[in-house]
Amino acid sequence: MDSPIVKGVFSRMKLNPEDTRAIYLQLSDGILTLIKNGHLKTGQRLPSTRDVASLLKINRITVAKAFEELQMQGWLESFVGRGTFVSLHIPELEPKNLQNTPINKAQKTAGFTLNEKQHLSNPYFVPTTEFHLDDGYPDPKLAPLKELYRAYRNQLTRGGLYHKFGSYSFPDGSEFYKEAISHYLNETRGLKTTQKNILSVRGTLMGINLICTALINPGDVVVSGIPGWQRSEHNFVHAKAKHIGIPVDEHGLVVDELKKICKRRKVRMVYVTPHHHYPTTVSLRIDRRLELLQLANEYGFIIFEDDYDFDFHYNRRPLLPLASANENGMVIYCGSFSKSFSPAFRMGYLAASENVIKHLANVRVLLDRQGDHILDNAMAELINDGTIQRYLRRTLTVYEERRDYFCNLLQSELGNVVNFSIPDGGMTVWTEFDKSTNLIKLSRKAYNKGLYISDGIVHQYPTYNNNGIRLGFASCSTNDLTKSVEILKGLV
Incomplete structure (x- = not known):
């Protein structure tokens, strides 16, 4: 005979017909909660499907499906002529208060401790104002979205489907995208690259994180301008680097202050936005650019050049990037289409010496096997057919x-x-x-x-x-x- 206590436990279950989750799955969730909280003991017999259906006012077939679901998962065992029981393989648990145990409870707090740090507290806010x-x-209404859609669709409908979708490809990006970016940077920014100097990333922030993971060791000194971009600074701190901020004036990064630091200690990397310093928008004056490159050659530090909005300069032709004068391989150049196209599309690139790109690709595999080659190839089409150049001019x-x-x-x-x-x-x-x-x-x-x-x-x-x-x-x-x-x- 079924226990009246067990029937009482079942009768307190609350099933919601309006919920998108099927009733039989709600019931199986509820039974599982009772088992995990010790209210249904190991080896205990469950009420019959007919009784449960009557108690909860649902179809008997629904109850049978719920029992079958838990049997397949190993929580219940069924014996012909004897009924359905809680599996004997489940350890005994002390009963918990039913009042505080809803059937479908989303976990809010983990059972393990988190290594929370101040620099990881990065609240983000999405405004909804008019x-x-x-x-x-940028203004998304001006972006060539129809052209991007057409190029993306072309990638999905052309031949070679196995190589596009059936297997993994190069972790540094598709050959087509790297070739297009290399040509684009050489033509527009005076760089001297081949596709072997290019690595595809999902925007500038991923590029910074990848550099910190691959090239920065705990205790390394990283220098950047103050005020600066805190997202980059948090990456430096997360890599356990020693971050040192130096002033920025109306002519950009005060390179004389960097020189003083270099004389006192070993600098591993300098992060700079020379075209338009973030956040103050000032440009790094030509004499300081040359001195920064000279210091990198003399003291052996990496220059990470974040060129987030090179394409938008109004009064005259912009000064070419530091990377265009990168004779000794000291500059890692980073750009993206987030500012020129749309922040919603995560497309960017790193340009550096071949051995650096190879090293970064090996590290990138640990985080992201290869990125979105389909989207990259679609963007490459827009670069090759001149769509992006026409869009930027307009x-x-x-x-x-x-x-x-x-x-x-x-x-x-x-x-x-x-x-x-x-x-x-x-x-x-x-x-x-x-x-x-x-x-x-x-x-x-x-x-x-x-x-x-x-x-x-x-x-x-x-x-x-x-x-x-x-x-x-x-x-x-x-x-x-x-x-x-x-x-x-x-x-x-």
């Missing part, structure tokens, strides 16, 4: 107009409370507010009014507090820029 003066993103004009319009607005409407320089390129204006302006409060109030701006926290350092934020203009129409500045003016 208006946004962001970190400097958007350069649009973004320059938006820059000028936005800077005029800032000066006329907020000139008494902000200080800024018109950037030579890029998609954002580094804007310093009056010290009396609390940027954290301002960003909250602006958000409540439908405008997203940064609160500036990520640009603050113990040695730097200029009350500045990046105000991106490229992703906004002139009408949106007008309304955004109107909101700010009403709050400041």
Whole structure:
């Protein structure tokens, strides 16, 4: 005879017909919870399928399917003429309080300790406001999405399916993509590369992480400018490197300070954004570029050149990257299409000496076997047929107009409370507010009014507090820029 206690346990189960999970799976989950919490003992007989169906007011076949599911998993055993029992192979467990044990409980806290560190606390926020003066993103409405769709579809429909989909390929990227990127960098940036100098990555951040994993050892000194990009700095810290920040002025990284450090200790790598320093957008002056290269040759450190927005320069032709003068193989060049195309598409590249690329590819396998060769090949098609070049020429004009319009607005409407320089390129204006302006409060109030701006926290350092934020203009129409500045003016 079935135990009335066991029947009572079953009768307290709550099944939800509105749930997307099938009823029989909800029931099997519930029985499994009772076993794990010690309310159904090893060897204990379960009520019949007819009784369970009657108790829960469900179909008997549903109960039979739930029992069968748990039998296949080894939790239950069924014997002809005797019934269904909890498996004898399960150890005895002390019963836990049923009131605190829901049938489907999502785990919130792990049973093991986490090695949580401050630099790993990277809260991210996705704004949903109508208006946004962001970190400097492109306008997706201008991107050649139809052309990318067509190129991606071509990759799926052409021949050679086994080599595309049936096996793994090169960890450093597809031959087609590397060849296209090499030619593109040589033509547009004056680099001297072949496909053996190129490695495909999923954006700049992956490139930085890969470099830190492959080339930085605990205790190595890594130098970068302050203020800088904290995501990169967190990677340095995570690699257990000694991160040293040096000042950035109106001419970029203060290379004289780097020279002083080099005389005192061994520097392993210098991270720099020479085209438009992040976050202040200033360009590294030519004499400092040459001195930085000379110091790298003299002291043997790596230059990691993050060239995140080379394609957008308005007043004149941009200075060529440090990598274009990389005679002794000291520069690792990193670029991506996130700023020029869309942050949603994770496509980037590293350019370095052949032996460095080979080493990075070997390390990359530990993290990501090969990346997305289909998407890379689609982008390579757009490079080879000139789509990307035409897109960049067209958007350069649009973004320059938006820059000028936005800077005029800032000066006329907020000139008494902000200080800024018109950037030579890029998609954002580094804007310093009056010290009396609390940027954290301002960003909250602006958000409540439908405008997203940064609160500036990520640009603050113990040695730097200029009350500045990046105000991106490229992703906004002139009408949106007008309304955004109107909101700010009403709050400041």
